[in-house]
Structures are given as structure tokens and as C-alpha cells.
Amino acid sequence: MIEIQACLICPFKSTAAKVLSDDELTLMGDNCAQATFKKGNTIFKQGIFSSNIVYLKEGIVQMHIEGPTNEQIIKIAKGPTYLGIPTTLDEKYNRYSATALSEVHACFINISTFKTFVQENGQFAYEIILDLCKNEVNLFNKCVNRVQKHIRGRVAEAILFFSHEIFDSNSFDLPLTRSEFGNFVASTRETISRIMTELHTEKIILLKGKHITILDNKRLHLISRSG
Amino acid sequence: MIEIQACLICPFKSTAAKVLSDDELTLMGDNCAQATFKKGNTIFKQGIFSSNIVYLKEGIVQMHIEGPTNEQIIKIAKGPTYLGIPTTLDEKYNRYSATALSEVHACFINISTFKTFVQENGQFAYEIILDLCKNEVNLFNKCVNRVQKHIRGRVAEAILFFSHEIFDSNSFDLPLTRSEFGNFVASTRETISRIMTELHTEKIILLKGKHITILDNKRLHLISRSG
DNA sequence: TTACAAACGTAATTTATATCACATTTTTAA
DNA sequence: TTAAAAATGTGATATAAATTACGTTTGTAA
Numbered sequence: 450m451i452e453i454q455a456c457l458i459c460p461f462k463s464t465a466a467k468v469l470s471d472d473e474l475t476l477m478g479d480n481c482a483q484a485t486f487k488k489g490n491t492i493f494k495q496g497i498f499s500s501n502i503v504y505l506k507e508g509i510v511q512m513h514i515e516g517p518t519n520e521q522i523i524k525i526a527k528g529p530t531y532l533g534i535p536t537t538l539d540e541k542y543n544r545y546s547a548t549a550l551s552e553v554h555a556c557f558i559n560i561s562t563f564k565t566f567v568q569e570n571g572q573f574a575y576e577i578i579l580d581l582c583k584n585e586v587n588l589f590n591k592c593v594n595r596v597q598k599h600i601r602g603r604v605a606e607a608i609l610f611f612s613h614e615i616f617d618s619n620s621f622d623l624p625l626t627r628s629e630f631g632n633f634v635a636s637t638r639e640t641i642s643r644i645m646t647e648l649h650t651e652k653i654i655l656l657k658g659k660h661i662t663i664l665d666n667k668r669l670h671l672i673s674r675s676g
Numbered sequence: 677m678i679e680i681q682a683c684l685i686c687p688f689k690s691t692a693a694k695v696l697s698d699d700e701l702t703l704m705g706d707n708c709a710q711a712t713f714k715k716g717n718t719i720f721k722q723g724i725f726s727s728n729i730v731y732l733k734e735g736i737v738q739m740h741i742e743g744p745t746n747e748q749i750i751k752i753a754k755g756p757t758y759l760g761i762p763t764t765l766d767e768k769y770n771r772y773s774a775t776a777l778s779e780v781h782a783c784f785i786n787i788s789t790f791k792t793f794v795q796e797n798g799q800f801a802y803e804i805i806l807d808l809c810k811n812e813v814n815l816f817n818k819c820v821n822r823v824q825k826h827i828r829g830r831v832a833e834a835i836l837f838f839s840h841e842i843f844d845s846n847s848f849d850l851p852l853t854r855s856e857f858g859n860f861v862a863s864t865r866e867t868i869s870r871i872m873t874e875l876h877t878e879k880i881i882l883l884k885g886k887h888i889t890i891l892d893n894k895r896l897h898l899i900s901r902s903g
Numbered sequence: 904t905t906a907c908a909a910a911c912g913t914a915a916t917t918t919a920t921a922t923c924a925c926a927t928t929t930t931t932a933a
Numbered sequence: 934t935t936a937a938a939a940a941t942g943t944g945a946t947a948t949a950a951a952t953t954a955c956g957t958t959t960g961t962a963a
Contacts, residue, residue: 599949599950600949600950636950636951637950637951637952639950639951639952639953640949640950640951643950658958658959
């Protein structure tokens with residue numbers, strides 16, 4: 450289901466898009482298509498040619514990349530946010546894939562239109578740069594945590610990530626299977642299972658299948674920090 | 677040793693700076709100071725307030741960040757390249773540190789001057805964005821490799837990195853101690869020692885203290901890929 | 904409703920790599 | 934030049950977490 454979008458009146462505008470003029474937003478609307486994806490659908494795929502910047506209006510998405518041995522989840526993001534700036538601007542073809550983890554509404558902005566805005570609207574360019582900078586610093590920290598924390602700490606960190614960054618709630622349905630969660634925190638299904646039940650037994654979280662309720666925020670933070 | 681720099685005639689201009697007009701380059705020169713650092717010197721430090729974009733003209737630099745348990749090297753870069761865009765633009769204070777691994781010549785560009793160029797010269801902004809995008813994609817790949825490769829593969833990868841990305845030669849002096857190298861590939865001094873002598877014994881590299889000569893490029897690539 | 908597959912839990916075992924311990928070499932400074 | 938400190942090499946041991954194995958639950962299609 451693809452439809453032309455009226456960016457001008459879009460309630461999900463990015464910080465960058467908010468600085469665009471009405472004329473520019475109209476132009477963007479003429480060069481942008483929206484699509485809806487169900488959970489599990491591929492939004493874009495590594496290795497495929499792409500000529501769009503993907504903007505995630507609503508929904509949760511996992512970004513994943515082919516590693517030396519298997520596919521690896523590198524990031525989970527929630528809209529509104531840009532999804533594919535690095536993958537598109539730098540190269541002709543996508544350097545990673547994006548898959549919906551919930552119902553997703555995404556806009557595909559023509560890359561040359563986007564480029565025009567960068568080159569002709571300095572404030573827009575600046576906001577895009579800020580966004581990329583934030584991503585880089587976050588990624589640095591994530592890398593260090595993956596290297597230095599033990600799995601228990603990484604699991605705690607991931608649970609807090611879903612709670613704070615994705616669902617804004619201490620009670621939520623995990624949008625991943627145990628295997629996927631294991632992959633996300635660089636571990637395995639079995640280890641995740643073990644640690645989850647540990648945290649449940651210790652009354653730090655309440656676990657009911659995929660539903661997680663954080664019972665002891667303080668201790669969970671402690672585990673996340675101490676690794 | 678700090679001196680005002682004539683950016684206009686600088687032979688180390690970044691791809692982005694090459695699109696600046698003569699007037700802009702003169703303005704940059706007026707708002708930019710150069711400094712020289714010896715190996716081991718701190719170029720900027722995490723947590724410290726910063727109002728400059730750091731441009732590495734010449735030299736090798738390690739970027740490192742405080743992790744949950746210890747300081748972690750997140751990146752090693754060679755000039756010419758920007759060093760501190762994410763760390764400076766996003767936040768008032770540095771989110772990571774940079775330390776010289778060789779004699780380094782670096783320029784400290786006033787952040788509001790830099791911001792002016794981003795906002796008033798679209799091509800400049802676009803080149804900066806391209807640069808940030810490349811960094812992000814590279815970082816994605818590095819993360820996956822760290823997670824999925826065994827140490828032997830990560831050591832091989834790091835040796836090839838120094839050979840191809842830093843020294844453009846198959847024979848070079850490692851600018852890191854074994855401990856630092858261990859940290860760089862998320863391992864330890866002892867393990868690095870062991871693997872290095874292994875690779876030496878297998879005649880894949882020639883090892884003489886810190887000097888490395890790659891003897892069997894093909895097998896080293898194989899080890900790097902297979903992990 | 905049954906049947907089949909996918910997801911999940913858990914215990915036993917294995918393994919890669921960290922840690923420990925100590926000897927040797929190299930570098931630095933006095 | 935000598936002494937102290939830092940860096941390095943290497944074997945033995947410990948350990949976190951993967952792998953293996955198998956039983957159970959949940960979801961889904963016929």
C-alpha cells in the first residue's frame with residue numbers, strides 16, 4: 450500500500466523537517482511515498498540498490514547486517530526517526546537491512562530531493578548532522594558495553610533499553626524471540642532463557658512469556674552498570 | 677605550540693574544506709589554531725568542555741572512551757580526517773578522548789565558524805554528512821566483527837587494518853603496546869602475545885618486537901574472514 | 904481437534920579465552 | 934652504568950558462556 454504523502458501537514462515531522470519551508474515540504478511530499486509494513490516485513494534489504502532515504506514515522510524496527518558467521522542485529526529503533534541515511538547516502542546499495550518489529554509506517558524520500566534540502570537549507574543539514582553525531586556517540590557506548598559487560602549486565606541493559614527508549618513503560622511485550630534477543634545482546638537463546646528466569650526468580654522482573662514487567666528498577670540498573 | 681593557520685593554502689584540506697570558497701577558507705584560517713602533539717599526548721579528553729571541531733591534519737590517533745570497567749579504544753584514525761565532530765557538535769563536553777599515537781598536527785576549528793559553513797555552504801554540509809555516514813557504516817561492521825569473530829580473526833583483522841588503512845604497507849611498527857592492542861581487539865595482553873607468536877611461527881607474519889611484516893597476505897585474510 | 908513446527912526451558916558438557924603466576928626482555932630515569 | 938619500571942612471553946588454571954541434548958509449551962495450519 451503506497452500513497453503520496455502530504456509532508457506539509459504530517460504530524461510526525463523530524464526535527465530536521467520542521468525547519469523546512471512550506472514550499473520545501475510540498476516538494477518533499479511530491480517526492481515521497483509512504484508504505485505500511487506488518488511485523489516481520491522487510492523494509493529494506495542489505496545489498497539491494499536504493500534511491501530513497503527511509504524515514505520511520507511510526508513503529509519499531511530492527512536493523513541487521515550480515516556478519517562473518519550470521520545475521521546480526523545492530524540496532525533497534527522507534528519512530529519517528531530516519532532509518533537509512535548512512536546506508537543510502539554513502540553507497541548506492543544498502544549496507545544493512547531493516548525489518549519491522551511492529552506495524553510500521555515509513556516514508557521513502559527521493560534521495561536527490563533530500564540532497565537538495567541538505568544543500569540548500571543549512572539548518573536542515575545541521576539537524577541531520579546532529580542526528581548522525583548522536584547516533585555515532587550512542588554506537589560508541591553500545592560497543593564498549595558489549596565488550597566490557599557480562600551477559601547479565603547486557604541483558605539488564607537491553608531490558609532497560611526497551612523500557613526507556615522503546616516503550617516508555619516498565620511493562621511491555623518484548624518484540625523479539627529469545628533467539629533474537631540473544632542475538633541483539635551478542636549471546637544465545639539458552640543463556641537469555643537462564644538469565645531471564647534468574648531475574649524473575651530474584652523478583653527483579655516479572656516474566657510471563659514475552660511480557661516483561663520491571664519490578665526492581667534500582668537493582669536492574671545496578672546489574673546493568675556493574676555488568 | 678599554537679599558531680594561526682592559513683587554511684587557504686593548506687595542503688591537507690578535507691574533502692569538505694575543498695568546496696569552501698577562498699573567503700570562507702580565509703575566515704576558517706582566522707578561527708582556527710594548529711597544535712602539535714607528541715606520541716602519548718592527549719588531544720582532547722572525555723568530559724571536558726569543548727568549543728572546537730578537531731581536524732587531524734597528519735598523524736595517527738586513538739579514540740577511547742570510559743567503559744563500565746576500564747578505558748576502551750573505540751577507533752584508530754589517520755590524518756587527514758575530522759576527529760571530533762560527534763563529540764563536539766552533539767554535546768557541550770567531549771564524549772570520548774583522543775590521544776596521539778604518533779607525532780600529530782591537528783587544527784582546532786572554532787565550532788561556531790564550522791557551524792556557519794554547514795549552514796551556509798550546502799556542499800560543505802553534504803560532504804560532512806557523507807563522512808559521518810561512512811563512519812557509521814564502518815562502525816556497524818566493526819561491531820559485528822567484534823561480536824562474531826574469534827580473537828585470532830580479530831587480531832588478523834587488526835593487523836590488516838594497520839597495514840591497509842594506516843601505513844599503506846605490509847611492513848610497519850605497531851604504534852600500540854601488546855596491552856593496548858589487546859584492548860583494541862577486545863582481548864588481553866597475554867592472548868595477543870600468544871596469537872602473535874602463533875602467526876609468526878606459522879610464517880604468516882614476521883614479528884620483531886613492535887615491528888610487523890606481513891608474509892602471507894592470503895592466509896592472513898583467510899584467518900580474518902573465517903574468524 | 905489434531906498434527907506439526909516453532910519457540911522455549913533447563914541440565915550436562917565443552918571450550919575459548921581470561922586470569923594468574925612468574926621469568927625474561929626492553930625502556931626509562933637517576 | 935646501574936637500578937627501577939614497564940613491557941613482553943609463556944605455561945598452568947579458572948571460568949563465563951557456548952554448545953549439546955532433550956523435554957515442554959505455544960502457536961498455527963490442516
